Amino acid sequence: MSKALKISLIAFVAFLATVGFGTRYAASFINPTQLTRLLSASVKEATGRDLKITSPVSLHLFPSISVSAEQISLSNAPWARNPNMLTIGKIDLDIRVLPLF
Known part of the structure; x- marks a missing residue:
């Protein structure tokens, strides 16, 4: 394996790790209770x-x-x-980001 290929591979893995840790860090700042209040207020409005x-x-x-x-x-x-127009037991929303690129 050539030296340039090794460096490119290491840089790509480092980039993926940085993105992964960055999203984990960003997710730690989102409070689920605050998210619930925001969703409720948006629907009410x-x-x-x-x-x-x-x-x-x-x-x-x-x-x-x-x-x-x-x-x-x-x-x-x-x-x-x-009293309720809609009742849902459980909901899972999943957006896959990679196919969007």
Whole structure:
């Protein structure tokens, strides 16, 4: 193996490690409780209905962006019979970043 190929391979592995540690570090600053409040406020502003997430929300940024939560409910209109328009036991959202490139 040539010296240039070895240096390129080491630089590529170092770059991947830096990106991995950087995303882990960035994810440590995101508070799941604050994320839940932000989601609820955004839904309230957009629809006028209350979004309740009773379990903790988990967020992962590497190797793909994923969000998972349990016990989610969206309130119904005041004139409706049922108090909740939507009830979800568990939801997992996963966005794979590499295919986007």
